[in-house]
Amino acid sequence: MSLTAYGRHILDRIPADAALVVHYGTDPELAQAFARINPDAVWLPWSAAADLAPRSAGAVLINGDMPAGADGDAILARAVELLAEGAMLLAVAHSADFHGVRAAEMAGIPVSPGLRRPEAMIATVEGAGATMCQVISLENDTAGAKAFAEAHPDTMTEVPPDLRVARLGSRRFLLEATRGPLPTPMFIYARMRDAKVGANGAMAEVRVARPLRFLSAIPNVRMVPEYDPTPMRPPQRPRAIFLYQRPILRRPPGIELLRALIQRQYLVVMEFDDHPSYWADIAEHDYLTFAGAHAVQTSTEPLAQVLRQYNPYVGVFRNDAAELPPRRAPRPPPSAEHPLRIFYGSLNRADSMRPLIDGINRLLRRTKVPIHFTVLADERFHDQLATRRKDYSAMVDHVRHRQMVDEADIVLLPLADTEFNRCKSDLSFVEASARGAVVLANPVVYGPSIVDGVTGMLFTTPEEFEAKLALLVENGALRQRLAANAHHYVRSQRMQKNQFRSRWQWYQSLLDRKEELDRAVRERIPEFRDL
Numbered sequence: 001m002s003l004t005a006y007g008r009h010i011l012d013r014i015p016a017d018a019a020l021v022v023h024y025g026t027d028p029e030l031a032q033a034f035a036r037i038n039p040d041a042v043w044l045p046w047s048a049a050a051d052l053a054p055r056s057a058g059a060v061l062i063n064g065d066m067p068a069g070a071d072g073d074a075i076l077a078r079a080v081e082l083l084a085e086g087a088m089l090l091a092v093a094h095s096a097d098f099h100g101v102r103a104a105e106m107a108g109i110p111v112s113p114g115l116r117r118p119e120a121m122i123a124t125v126e127g128a129g130a131t132m133c134q135v136i137s138l139e140n141d142t143a144g145a146k147a148f149a150e151a152h153p154d155t156m157t158e159v160p161p162d163l164r165v166a167r168l169g170s171r172r173f174l175l176e177a178t179r180g181p182l183p184t185p186m187f188i189y190a191r192m193r194d195a196k197v198g199a200n201g202a203m204a205e206v207r208v209a210r211p212l213r214f215l216s217a218i219p220n221v222r223m224v225p226e227y228d229p230t231p232m233r234p235p236q237r238p239r240a241i242f243l244y245q246r247p248i249l250r251r252p253p254g255i256e257l258l259r260a261l262i263q264r265q266y267l268v269v270m271e272f273d274d275h276p277s278y279w280a281d282i283a284e285h286d287y288l289t290f291a292g293a294h295a296v297q298t299s300t301e302p303l304a305q306v307l308r309q310y311n312p313y314v315g316v317f318r319n320d321a322a323e324l325p326p327r328r329a330p331r332p333p334p335s336a337e338h339p340l341r342i343f344y345g346s347l348n349r350a351d352s353m354r355p356l357i358d359g360i361n362r363l364l365r366r367t368k369v370p371i372h373f374t375v376l377a378d379e380r381f382h383d384q385l386a387t388r389r390k391d392y393s394a395m396v397d398h399v400r401h402r403q404m405v406d407e408a409d410i411v412l413l414p415l416a417d418t419e420f421n422r423c424k425s426d427l428s429f430v431e432a433s434a435r436g437a438v439v440l441a442n443p444v445v446y447g448p449s450i451v452d453g454v455t456g457m458l459f460t461t462p463e464e465f466e467a468k469l470a471l472l473v474e475n476g477a478l479r480q481r482l483a484a485n486a487h488h489y490v491r492s493q494r495m496q497k498n499q500f501r502s503r504w505q506w507y508q509s510l511l512d513r514k515e516e517l518d519r520a521v522r523e524r525i526p527e528f529r530d531l
Contacts, residue, residue: 003033006138006172010063011037013090013176015217016497018058022049022082024075025064025092036323038497049078055179057082063092073124080128083179088217089130091121091175092138121175130177133219138172178219186507188212188223189266190243202398206427207271207299208245210322214500221504239511242266246273248281249289255527258292262521262531267514268293269507273319275306275423291524294517295510303423311524313517315506319427320496321434327487328436330480331409339370339389340473343408343437345401345428346378352414352421352442353381359466361386369473374404405435409479410472413441414465421445429456430494433486438479440469455486 003011007030014021016037023031024046031043044052046064060079066072079089122132190212192204215221242261247270249257261268270293276282282289287310290296295313298304304314334340346353364371364386372389375382382392396404405411411432415421426449429439439446439456450456457472459465472479510517522528 003029007033009136009138010061010090010092010174012213012216013088013174014059014061015088016214016500018087020044020052020057021059021061022046022052022057022079024049024060024062024066024079027063030061030063036325038495039324039491046075049082052082054081055084057087058084059088059090061090061092063090076121076124077128080125080130080177080179083130085180086219087179088133088219089125089175089177091125091177092172125175125177130179131182131219133176133178133182136174136176138174176219182220183218184508184511185220185239186222186504186511187240188215188221188243188507189240190223190245191247192245202401203273204245205398206319206322207273208243210496211317211500211503212243214322214496215504218501218504238265240264240266241507241511242268243271244268244293245271247289248279249292250281250285251288254285254288254292255525258288258525259528259531262518262528267295267510267517268521269510270296271298272296272307273299273303273425275303275420277420288525292521292528294514294521297506299425299427300423306423313510313520315503317499317503317506319425319430320494320499321430321490322496324434324487324491324495325406325436327484333476334369334371336370339372340410341372341374341408342410342412343374343376343404343432344378344381344412345376345404346381347376348420349414350378350381352416353378353412355462356414356465357381357384359462360469363466363470363473367470367473371473374408376401376404402431402435405432405437408432408437410469411437411439412469413439413446415442415444415446417442417444429486430490433483434490436483436487438472438482439486440465440472451485454482455489456482 007027011030011033014034018038019041021034021041021043022045023043034041034043041058060082062075062079066075076091079091083089122135126132190208192208212223216223247254258268270290272289276287276289290307290310293311295315296307296311297315297317298307299317299319301316304316307314332338344353361384370389371387373382373385373387373391375385375390375392377393377395379392379394382390393400393404411428413428413432415424421444424445426446429441429446429449432439433455439450441450441456441458443458443460446456447458450458452458457468459468472482518531522531
């Protein structure tokens with residue numbers, strides 16, 4: 001299942017926490033994609049709309065061809081009636097609507113009454129009691145539209161010149177409306193690390209890109225998520241946030257950057273999800289990365305306590321699953337053709353694995369279960385494994401990493417008890433559990449999340465690790481039970497759909513206190529006291 005860019009755009013506008021979505025149209029891929037984001041939601045066809053109570057839907061999606069005239073107006077009015085407070089109406093214009101208007105006008109043909117202009121649909125939606133949020137142009141043919149506009153200057157003269165090309169070039173429009181007043185506006189400009197570069201890119205996706213896609217379904221939230229390097233732009237809204245993922249700011253260029261952002265009235269939020277001791281430059285430059293921002297967001301409370309030493313305004317948003325694949329079907333017993341697969345990805349874990357390699361090799365020598373090891377980023381461990389069934393990758397992107405976890409039956413998460421490790425998140429457990437693998441881990445970080453023997457296995461000594469790994473290898477029923485329990489835990493407690501609104505509320509609270517935060521950053525950074 002894969003969505004088109006057009007389908008992805010619509011999916012991102014459906015509130016992730018919508019308990020009921022009503023759909024006028026036929027798009028099974030869209031329904032399946034939303035089920036991964038919100039597996040508890042009910043997705044109903046329009047044929048069921050007549051039996052629904054008013055104000056019961058979290059979202060109503062119209063992306064099928066509506067009938068002309070009054071019948072189409074009735075569908076729009078009923079869609080508005082179904083909206084709960086704050087819910088979203090998403091109406092897509094197809095060839096029988098705006099594209100038909102464009103085609104008819106370009107051909108010089110009188111417009112049929114059955115073809116709708118954006119203004120007519122907006123009037124119907126607002127007349128039924130909804131509040132318009134925005135109209136988005138989809139699938140643009142900008143070059144063709146410019147050529148046509150130049151050749152036919154009298155076309156669509158009722159549309160302002162600066163919008164004419166966009167209107168002419170749009171094959172589809174997306175109308176967004178909601179019930180109730182619009183929230184206070186928010187504009188977010190995000191600067192992220194390259195999404196294609198190893199762990200940094202993976203965390204850019206997890207910590208910034210995915211949460212911003214969820215936020216985009218909230219009315220009056222606008223954003224520009226981009227990957228570094230990008231030019232700095234002035235804010236396009238009065239309440240503007242500059243969200244910067246894991247920078248290492250040094251004097252003087254870091255001062256110059258932050259100064260320019262503050263002068264442009266941005267509220268600067270740093271996203272950082274690892275202990276700063278790993279990067280010597282952060283301390284050498286007096287923790288400018290944190291102190292020079294208005295606020296900092298991170299993933300765990302232990303890490304937040306560290307960061308509050310340099311900036312008291314710290315928000316904690318844990319790493320939850322953005323999507324939940326369907327539960328994995330039970331796999332057949334391991335065989336030579338289909339061995340049991342164990343995944344170990346060493347991103348700063350190599351020292352934690354050293355005491356465990358001997359126990360793994362003893363298990364490999366005595367077990368009759370065929371085992372294949374997939375090893376990431378720890379070549380020494382790979383070379384020491386006493387088996388030929390193994391493969392090694394130095395570094396992979398986030399997509400390939402997920403594939404490796406998808407293929408695994410067991411995921412090993414050793415983590416020594418150090419200050420750096422205590423500040424890490426349990427994301428690896430959440431992702432493995434979402435994808436149907438069983439986790440064997442240290443209590444460090446994972447202890448509060450894993451119920452030993454219920455949603456995974458915990459160990460504290462090399463001997464306990466060896467015994468519990470052997471139990472998981474030999475007992476397929478146990479693996480299936482633990483995997484099912486862990487999958488249910490993620491579904492019920494660790495989905496991002498349940499936290500994106502608290503993130504939005506935190507951002508709004510920061511913007512509401514911007515004058516206070518401006519004063520605080522000037523007090524922390526002497527170079528800013530003249531601002």
